[in-house]
Amino acid sequence: MRFTSSSRKLLLGVSSAALLGACNTLPMADHDGKNMTTAQLNEASVMQAVSDTATSNSLLQTWTGPYDGVPPWDKVNVSDFPGAFQAVMKKVGTQVNAVRDNPATATFENFTLPMELAGNSADELFSIWGVHSSNLSNEEVRKIQGEWLPKISAFFNELTLDPKLLEKTKAVYDGRNAAGLNAQQLRLVERNYEQLVRNGALLEGTEKEQLIALNTELAKAFNEFSNKVLADEETFIHLTDEADLAGLPNSFIASIKEAAQGKGKEGWALKNTRSVMQPFLQNSTRRDLRETVYNAYINRGDNGDKNDTNTTIAKILKLRADRAKILGFKTHAHYRMADTMAKEPQAAMELMMKVWPAAVGRVKEEVADMQEVADAEGAGITIAPWDYRHYSEKVRKVKYDLDEAEIKPYFKLDNMVDAMFDAAGKLYGMQFSDNTGSVPVFDPEVRTFEVTRGDKVIGLFYLDNFARKGKRSGAWMTTYRSQHDLGGKNRYVLASNNNNFVKGGEGQPTLVSLDDATTLFHEFGHALHYLNYDITYPGLSGTPRDFVEYPSQVNENWLLTRYILDTYAKHAETGKPMPQELVDKINKSKTFNKGFSTVEYLSSAIVDMMLHNREEPVTDPDAFERETLTKIGMPKEIVMRHRLPQFNHLFSSDAYSAGYYSYLWSETMDADTWAAFEETGDVWDKDTAERFRSVILATGNETDRKDAYRNFRGRDPEVKYILKKRGFPVPSESADASVVNKSNTGK
Numbered sequence: 001m002r003f004t005s006s007s008r009k010l011l012l013g014v015s016s017a018a019l020l021g022a023c024n025t026l027p028m029a030d031h032d033g034k035n036m037t038t039a040q041l042n043e044a045s046v047m048q049a050v051s052d053t054a055t056s057n058s059l060l061q062t063w064t065g066p067y068d069g070v071p072p073w074d075k076v077n078v079s080d081f082p083g084a085f086q087a088v089m090k091k092v093g094t095q096v097n098a099v100r101d102n103p104a105t106a107t108f109e110n111f112t113l114p115m116e117l118a119g120n121s122a123d124e125l126f127s128i129w130g131v132h133s134s135n136l137s138n139e140e141v142r143k144i145q146g147e148w149l150p151k152i153s154a155f156f157n158e159l160t161l162d163p164k165l166l167e168k169t170k171a172v173y174d175g176r177n178a179a180g181l182n183a184q185q186l187r188l189v190e191r192n193y194e195q196l197v198r199n200g201a202l203l204e205g206t207e208k209e210q211l212i213a214l215n216t217e218l219a220k221a222f223n224e225f226s227n228k229v230l231a232d233e234e235t236f237i238h239l240t241d242e243a244d245l246a247g248l249p250n251s252f253i254a255s256i257k258e259a260a261q262g263k264g265k266e267g268w269a270l271k272n273t274r275s276v277m278q279p280f281l282q283n284s285t286r287r288d289l290r291e292t293v294y295n296a297y298i299n300r301g302d303n304g305d306k307n308d309t310n311t312t313i314a315k316i317l318k319l320r321a322d323r324a325k326i327l328g329f330k331t332h333a334h335y336r337m338a339d340t341m342a343k344e345p346q347a348a349m350e351l352m353m354k355v356w357p358a359a360v361g362r363v364k365e366e367v368a369d370m371q372e373v374a375d376a377e378g379a380g381i382t383i384a385p386w387d388y389r390h391y392s393e394k395v396r397k398v399k400y401d402l403d404e405a406e407i408k409p410y411f412k413l414d415n416m417v418d419a420m421f422d423a424a425g426k427l428y429g430m431q432f433s434d435n436t437g438s439v440p441v442f443d444p445e446v447r448t449f450e451v452t453r454g455d456k457v458i459g460l461f462y463l464d465n466f467a468r469k470g471k472r473s474g475a476w477m478t479t480y481r482s483q484h485d486l487g488g489k490n491r492y493v494l495a496s497n498n499n500n501f502v503k504g505g506e507g508q509p510t511l512v513s514l515d516d517a518t519t520l521f522h523e524f525g526h527a528l529h530y531l532n533y534d535i536t537y538p539g540l541s542g543t544p545r546d547f548v549e550y551p552s553q554v555n556e557n558w559l560l561t562r563y564i565l566d567t568y569a570k571h572a573e574t575g576k577p578m579p580q581e582l583v584d585k586i587n588k589s590k591t592f593n594k595g596f597s598t599v600e601y602l603s604s605a606i607v608d609m610m611l612h613n614r615e616e617p618v619t620d621p622d623a624f625e626r627e628t629l630t631k632i633g634m635p636k637e638i639v640m641r642h643r644l645p646q647f648n649h650l651f652s653s654d655a656y657s658a659g660y661y662s663y664l665w666s667e668t669m670d671a672d673t674w675a676a677f678e679e680t681g682d683v684w685d686k687d688t689a690e691r692f693r694s695v696i697l698a699t700g701n702e703t704d705r706k707d708a709y710r711n712f713r714g715r716d717p718e719v720k721y722i723l724k725k726r727g728f729p730v731p732s733e734s735a736d737a738s739v740v741n742k743s744n745t746g747k
């Protein structure tokens, strides 16, 4: 996922939690929902007086240097942030109030336009802050974050809900059809108004009070939910006998020994988290312990004790249903999906139910393969959920025989960076020239590149590839400045990619795994999206939740193409390009275990949607989960990736509620888009690339993304390509009409 530090998002009432979104590099291996709650905002505390340091505060100086100014990383003092936050809020408040208090009748020119630009100064400050909280975090940064995020959020929320601003927004909206606006202006005016309405700005009197009370109660319940799940994850299973370690790799044993020492215990401690559960289940040959570890993991939040989350979930569902009603939506799902590409719960359900039977069918085959291995071993067992990871690993070794050590020497990081730049050149005519040293950076390892297309300078690309202390895990992209041409000048884009690769030893090249190389291309896909923006209004910049991962996923496809491999994936010692035989093995292994990962993910996404797409809130989440899974035919060998009692994506904030389907939605477009390139007979086809760039990438959110897709492809995405990509059988052509968006045609 990409994240932006745009204060405009704050202006529109989007929680600053969005600033901390982690990138989901593998579509189905979603990030831990917990991340989304670390910034969960408590009630606003009273703003503290901070002495006005505006004149000496480097964070408040206008950016200078090339590209109309770049972030002054060389001058930042962390202690300057509180003063700068204070000053910027004051400045934005003054700007907004000046627009608000203009006595003239509100028009697009005297209201919508200046509101679009109010807050630019906050953008710059939050860009620098974003890097400090994500790449350069430390005790001091975290302290400032804890203290100031709630204040900033409260400030922007209050600003958003100002009745006078609403009045003017509504006035422009009401007069929109007679105002001679063009399509983008009309879209901007309508979206601004609709968003305010969705946030409840139209409500008055008791209803307004009710909404505030519901939101406050929800925030408390979210907090309660995450605390309970966290408490269960901090419990551990204590191993004391060497025999309990059978099958475990030494590095894993060392880490669980350390965990035990941290708790002042002898022996080994297995914490109740995914990062412990997965390797344990995969490797342990002790079936009894696999069962114990697995059951502890899937029952987090569901043990009938003080950490049981079922009543918290029921409370959240009731609050959400009440809120949806007050805001005029049929269900919470309708409310959350109003500004997505799918728009209607039914559209998301249709897509999921198209993929579901194929995935379930594949699980049956996977289980049969594993049973065969178990029988050959004379294990005398029937494959159970705690056996899946263990036996699928054995099947993998037999059937795919893919050795990561065999692949790695081909992926020299420097070469792969050149490869992704070259691909962007071949596809979109873009050039990236290294100009490291010519602008300030926040760490000596960060490289910078001037970006041009044709003769035109687009902006600057910052590349921060390596893991280090204070940098959060995962990979993400962000813009320090994004493009729009409002205010008389087209803005240079300042985009960044942030990865966590491990640097090669002294004098050694950095080699990366296939996963890392894929991540590199994925994040660069996000950067290419924003570098190619050619829009007018910043308010039409952000794309919907179920669209945002699509351009980045598409870009992954070029990594394993013959041209890139022949030119850049050369063996670190022999210098020979990767042989096709190995590429074939990699491609074949990509469909391995896809039944499992798809069913694990989709069951969670389906239960999410069914839970939130109903008017009567569910009161017994446990029973609902059980009954829903029975209804859809959940294979007995698999449990949901996130069972409801621990589903942080849904219950530690609103973020992914009625939205867990988004990964599948984006990936469906990705697979269908790659097919468009393949159909031309040349995956570097210039015409297709130019259409993708100009219709999908360049337009930001200036047109409905569904229409943009149709313009690009001539039709809606078809499901058969994602089925193919996952190695599932494709139903006959007639049965596979395009499903994405189908329900919007009135069905």
Ligand SMILES: [Zn+2]
Binding pocket: 001, 002, 023, 024, 025, 522, 523, 526, 549, 552
């Ligand atoms: Zn992403």
